[in-house]
Amino acid sequence: MNDINFECTECGKCCHDLRLALTIAEAVAWLARGGKMEVICEAIPWPVEPEPGNAQAGYKRARSSPAMSGSLPVRISIVLAAAFNGACPNLRADMRCGIYEQRPLVCRIYPAEINPFVELVPENKACPSEAWQNKPLQRQGIFVDATTVEQIEQSRRANQLEAPLRMQVCLELGLTTAALANEGFVMYSPDSEALLSALRRIHATAQSQEAAQWTFVSNRAETVETLLSVGATGHLAEPTAAGNFRYHGFFAPS
Numbered sequence: 001m002n003d004i005n006f007e008c009t010e011c012g013k014c015c016h017d018l019r020l021a022l023t024i025a026e027a028v029a030w031l032a033r034g035g036k037m038e039v040i041c042e043a044i045p046w047p048v049e050p051e052p053g054n055a056q057a058g059y060k061r062a063r064s065s066p067a068m069s070g071s072l073p074v075r076i077s078i079v080l081a082a083a084f085n086g087a088c089p090n091l092r093a094d095m096r097c098g099i100y101e102q103r104p105l106v107c108r109i110y111p112a113e114i115n116p117f118v119e120l121v122p123e124n125k126a127c128p129s130e131a132w133q134n135k136p137l138q139r140q141g142i143f144v145d146a147t148t149v150e151q152i153e154q155s156r157r158a159n160q161l162e163a164p165l166r167m168q169v170c171l172e173l174g175l176t177t178a179a180l181a182n183e184g185f186v187m188y189s190p191d192s193e194a195l196l197s198a199l200r201r202i203h204a205t206a207q208s209q210e211a212a213q214w215t216f217v218s219n220r221a222e223t224v225e226t227l228l229s230v231g232a233t234g235h236l237a238e239p240t241a242a243g244n245f246r247y248h249g250f251f252a253p254s
């Protein structure tokens with residue numbers, strides 16, 4: 001793995017057109033400030049538990065919640081995402097963050113990767129070429145800065161610990177349709193007040209739930225047929241967004 005240097009130029013490019021994955025406390029703060037959020041859901045068919053040594057499956061398992069789709073066991077991965085097109089509502093005219101001391105963890109960690117199975121590739125980041133110099137960021141694949149390492153750990157821990165709470169929020173709001181993982185996402189844009197109130201409620205009353213019923217949605221007929229053939233429930237996505245629901249497929253409809 002290449003050694004990587006980095007020093008932020010404060011260009012503000014990474015603060016535009018984003019879906020920022022937030023912890024529950026961050027989501028409450030974001031909504032309380034008037035920000036918009038989306039709830040992004042994908043479902044992973046999980047008919048059997050993976051081998052204990054399968055680290056990648058273990059990582060996915062820890063960040064998702066068990067559910068059923070028809071008779072098919074699935075795991076639901078849910079992201080609470082601050083959503084904005086154009087500049088972040090907190091970005092000041094001088095390209096500084098207006099909530100710098102309270103900015104989300106994910107903003108503090110950028111451009112480092114949180115997922116240990118995703119390699120940091122400078123070309124995939126918004127940062128200009130002149131940012132990739134000066135200070136050591138990564139040596140032999142390991143982040144050098146202790147604060148960044150701690151923040152990544154904090155983010156992974158929160159993601160894991162809060163998985164059942166994110167499921168509870170979805171059930172409270174009646175959001176039980178998900179895309180097939182690696183084929184697309186379902187993006188819900190719930191009413192901000194309703195989401196805020198659900199987040200506050202579940203924060204106070206965290207509890208484990210029965211495995212809920214979820215439904216797959218896909219823009220590909222063969223995916224729906226395959227899912228139905230293994231006992232899942234599913235249907236084709238409407239070609240246009242409806243209400244607070246949007247399907248974003250990675251592949252052309254078929």
Ligand code: SF4
Binds near residue numbers: 014090096097099104
């Ligand atoms: S919260 Fe601050 S750092 Fe994060 S995207 Fe918005 S302006 Fe940028």
Ligand code: SF4
Binds near residue numbers: 007010011128
């Ligand atoms: S895009 Fe990179 S260099 Fe520019 S403000 Fe964001 S982190 Fe800093």
